[in-house]
Amino acid sequence: MSYTTIKNIKIIDIPKHTDERGNLGVIEKELIPFAIKRVYYLYDVPSDAYRGGHAHKEQLELLVALSGSFNVILDDGEVKHSITLKKPNKGLLIPTGIWRELEDFSSGSVCLVLASGVFDESDYIRDYKDFELFKRT
């Protein structure tokens, strides 16, 4: 059961420290509503690849385009919304119970993901019909 909707998705401004040596982005405690238990990243993604296609029952995730850009299609079971991530200082906070798909990766793009839990297959909903059921019950 998850009452989250597209409206619960947030774009978080990641503090950016700029000087002549480049930019530094920092993510720590109060910026995101969870402790970071897992860090993963997508790289060398072919431009026609499609990733994601799942929802989480409990875990929250923050997605950041550290290099290049890609689209995230978010779906709460009723409404779909597409967001292009292309800036290292913008994080997409995806609450539990939101189906996500990633596509249109630009050449050399890198998607950083911070997750609220370690990998746990039982937290994944990988079948869209199961997701619809999860949202309704």
Add this chain to the structure above:
Amino acid sequence: MSYTTIKNIKIIDIPKHTDERGNLGVIEKELIPFAIKRVYYLYDVPSDAYRGGHAHKEQLELLVALSGSFNVILDDGEVKHSITLKKPNKGLLIPTGIWRELEDFSSGSVCLVLASGVFDESDYIRDYKDFELFKRT
């Protein structure tokens, strides 16, 4: 006081999941000897920029070249060692009490850093003479 030396530095193999949709690297619990309290990243770094130039009293850090490459010069107060990071599946674990400098960033490179603590200025040693004193006492 810190007895760490260059020998305590480790290159960690980050699990890489490869398929036709690209590569996925994952860092969680047992891979690194600390809980992730802070995630930061360097980007848009000019190729002639020099970064780092500090040591930590308590914090441990893992550095990963998520895109492009850069050199890390490590110094334990007696011995210096230079490592080129250029692969997203190799993490450089820097223990406490090691002076580090980053340079030779390739165009578009991204340096991801996972740290064992939140930002705390008092944990930084930013003056090399203070670092030498720290290592000796």
